[in-house]
Amino acid sequence: MHIFLTGATGLVGGALAGALLDAGHRVTALVRGEGRDVLDMDARDRIGEIDVLQGDVALPGFGLAGPPQDIDLLVHCAATVDFAAADAVHQAVNVGGTAHAIALAQAWNCPLLHVSTAYVCGRAGGLIAETAANPAADFTNGYEASKARAEALVDAARAHGLAAAIARPAIIVGRLSDGAIARIDGFHHLFRLFGSPLLGAVPAASDAAFAIVPICHVTAGLMAIVQGFAAFDGQRVHLVGAAPFAMTDMLAIVGDYPGTVPATIMPPPDYHASERDRRVAMVHRRIGPQFFDYFQRSPRFSGEALARLADIPPPVIDEPAFRRMIDHCIRAGFLDWG
CATH class of the missing domain: 3.40.50.720 (NAD(P)-binding Rossmann-like Domain)
Structure with a gap:
């Protein structure tokens, strides 16, 4: 073709x-x-x-x-x-x-x-x-x-x-087998903040998850x-993957890597931007309007069409797979964890 x-x-x-x-x-x-x-x-x-x-x-x-x-x-x-x-x-x-x-x-x-x-x-x-x-x-x-x-x-x-x-x-x-990805961008920039002291406590639902x-x-x-x-x-x-990946699980995995200061989550009603220190507040002003809304959600996307028409079911992304993605970003120099 x-x-x-x-x-x-x-x-x-x-x-x-x-x-x-x-x-x-x-x-x-x-x-x-x-x-x-x-x-x-x-x-x-x-x-x-x-x-x-x-x-x-x-x-x-x-x-x-x-x-x-x-x-x-x-x-x-x-x-x-x-x-x-x-x-x-x-x-x-x-x-x-x-x-x-x-x-x-x-x-x-x-x-x-x-x-x-x-x-x-x-x-x-x-x-x-x-x-x-x-x-x-x-x-x-x-x-x-x-x-x-x-x-x-x-x-x-x-x-x-x-x-x-x-x-x-x-x-x-990144790729399921080894976490590799040719261009580290998009979600990865947010994810890098998950291990940084510059994110701190963020407003998030207890069941927040990323697809x-x-x-x-x-x-x-x-x-x-x-x-x-x-x-x-x-x-x-x-x-899509078989299920969304919980934000709390992501943060727990990040915390296992030396050199990280994982973000924490708080109920949205308890979050007040004025209570952040200056550096954290600056980061929150920059990324909050773009990303904080995703911290309140846990959509589950059907993957039925591809499974039915091509016999390709949604993949399961488990903890070892997620760690492989982190490890690739470390090897690539994008993350200075480990």
Whole structure:
């Protein structure tokens, strides 16, 4: 197959590009700017093995000088995942970029695989089914809201004849077998604070948990959709772990590593920002609006579609697996624990 891929220089896109190449597919990637790399799950740069086109998802037609030929599937991974980005940025990149991807898939007469996020559910709790996102839901931040609006565009295009599927990864962490991850970003920056005295006591529910998923499962799920697209047409597919990982368990594991000063949790009604010392208060002002809401939640995402259609069940992320992820970050120099 000839796959057109956006977001290849990101975590998910790079891992998928490597898997596609290893499976013998041809990959044409949209890349913004020069000097970029496409890192697979083993952190090998695969950009020399793909066809690269310069462009920008925020532009109509992705700003391409000329369309590629004979595209079998457009996989749209590109997005800004910065929770603090301005609404205009989320709209231009996440929503506008999806609109442009839809238009190109229609023009090229090829299906579209849109990579979204499990957190289009917003602040919903309990078991989250693989149903349509509600753009009017109560969202934690502009990122979640923009991804829900983007999904609505995909749904509308499919109603008008476009073959399309939506993949929804949860919070992506390292590979299950060894904890490896090519790009240490996103959740990892928050996690580093969990072992730092700069976080201190934070407002969190006693049952707060994070829906983390290993990058290997995300990649396997995307590959299953790509290679069996007919079965997934019209599906919304959660790429998630078997169960969320409790925040209290994370903090307990962090505390086992020398050199850490694990954060503690307190009931939200007891938390008063004015009682923090100056350095901690500064950190809380910076990250609180983006992340504290996630400390109140423990959503459980159904992974039924991928299990049913590709016989790939959600993976169990146990304590040893989580420690392997920490150990990789230590070996990589991202964490100075141990």
